[in-house]
Every structure is written in C-alpha cells, then in structure tokens.
Amino acid sequence: MASKSNKSTKQSAANSWPPDLVLLLDRCIGAKVVPDALRLAGAKVICHQDQFAPSAPDDEWLNVAGRNGWVVITKDKRIRSRESEKAAIVESGVLAFMVISANVGGNTLAEILLKSLPAIRQLALDGKKGQMYQIGRNSKPVRVR
Numbered sequence: 001m002a003s004k005s006n007k008s009t010k011q012s013a014a015n016s017w018p019p020d021l022v023l024l025l026d027r028c029i030g031a032k033v034v035p036d037a038l039r040l041a042g043a044k045v046i047c048h049q050d051q052f053a054p055s056a057p058d059d060e061w062l063n064v065a066g067r068n069g070w071v072v073i074t075k076d077k078r079i080r081s082r083e084s085e086k087a088a089i090v091e092s093g094v095l096a097f098m099v100i101s102a103n104v105g106g107n108t109l110a111e112i113l114l115k116s117l118p119a120i121r122q123l124a125l126d127g128k129k130g131q132m133y134q135i136g137r138n139s140k141p142v143r144v145r
Contacts, residue, residue, distance in 0.1 A: 016042075016121070017041075017042040017043050017044070017117075017121065018121070018124075018125065019044065020069075021043075021044060021071065021121065021124050021125075022044045022045070022046055022068070022069070022070045022071065023038060023043055023044065023045050023046070023070070023071050023072075023073055023120075024046050024047075024048065024051070024061075024065050024070040024071065024072050024073070025038075025045060025046070025047050025048060025073050025074075026048050026072065026073065026074035026075065026076060027047075027048040027049050027054065028074060028075045028076055029047075029048075029073060029074065029075060029099075029109070030106055030109075031047045031049055031050075032106070033106030033107060033109070033110055034106055034109050034110045034113060035047055036110075037110035037111075037113070037114055038110070038113060038114070038117070041114055041117060043117060046070065048061065051064075052064075057084075058076070058079060058082070058084075058085045058088070059084040059085050059087070059088040060088075062079075062085060062088035062089055062092060062094055062096075063088050063091075063092045065092070065094050066088070066089070066091070066092020066093045066094040066129075067092060069093075070094075071094075071095045071096075071097070071120060071124050072089075072094050072095070072096040072097065073096075073097045073099070073113065073120075074096065074097070074098050074099070075098065075099050075109075076098065077098050077100060077134075079096065079098060079132075080098065080132050080144055080145060086132075086145065089130060089131075089132060089145075090130040090145075091130070092130075093129035093130045094129070094130065095123060095124055095128050095129055095130075095131055095133075096131070096132045096133070097116070097120060097132075097133050097134070097135055097141060098132065098133070098134045098135070098144075099112060099113070099134075099135050099136075100134045100135065100136050101135075101136055101137045104137075112135060112136075112137060112139050113135070113139075115139035116135050116139040116140070116141060119139075119140065119141050120141065123141065131143060131145060132144050132145040
C-alpha cells in the first residue's frame, strides 16, 4: 500500500522567489543570522558590508541599490527623515523597508522578515519603486512614503 506524502502543496516564498530579485541588507541588520535565514527561505541576499565600505554615506549606497534594482532592508528609521536619503530613495527608485522593531535580536528580526517576505516579493514584482515601507512585529509592510 502506498503511503501519502505529508508535504504541503502550497508554494512557499522560497519556491517562487524571482532569481533577479535581490535584497540588500543594511549593515544594521547584521551579516549572519538574518541573511542566513532569508537565504534558507530562497531569497537572494547581499549584505551591505560585502559591497560597501562601513563609512559609505547612505545616499551613495542607496543610489547604487536603486541603479541595480535591489530592495533595501534596514533598521535605520532615520533614513525616512534625512533629506539626502529620501531623495536617493525616490530619485534612484529604491524600494525600501524599515524594520521598526529595532530593539529585537537576530532571531526575532529574522522571524519578522521571513513572515514579510511574500509581501516584499509582491511589492517588488508590482514594480513599486521610490517607496518606503515600515515593518513592525506583525510583519506587515505599511507605506510611509
């Protein structure tokens, strides 16, 4: 008698992650726990420290992210209030997500972002550019600009 498989037929974010959709994690996100968790979920991830000097001004690396079509994830809430950084996001077409639960550890941060991956993916596929969203503990992106 054949046994039934316990595998879900529901497609996960990992199985449907577009190969050209890249998440650029700001240095405040860390380089181990969160990137590893997102990669395990199938996302293509670049860490800030792998591409830029630690002293790289935010507006410079945001412009590079926009030119490359990378989606930015940060915990730096001040990015949305600094004029040069807001201008870089809008003018270069960056889709940016700010995790507003900044005082959480790596595992909790990873959990928040893993739950938000389907929404991040959909917003990117919908062509949202030059926009900022905040993500709280509920993992739901809310547009702030």
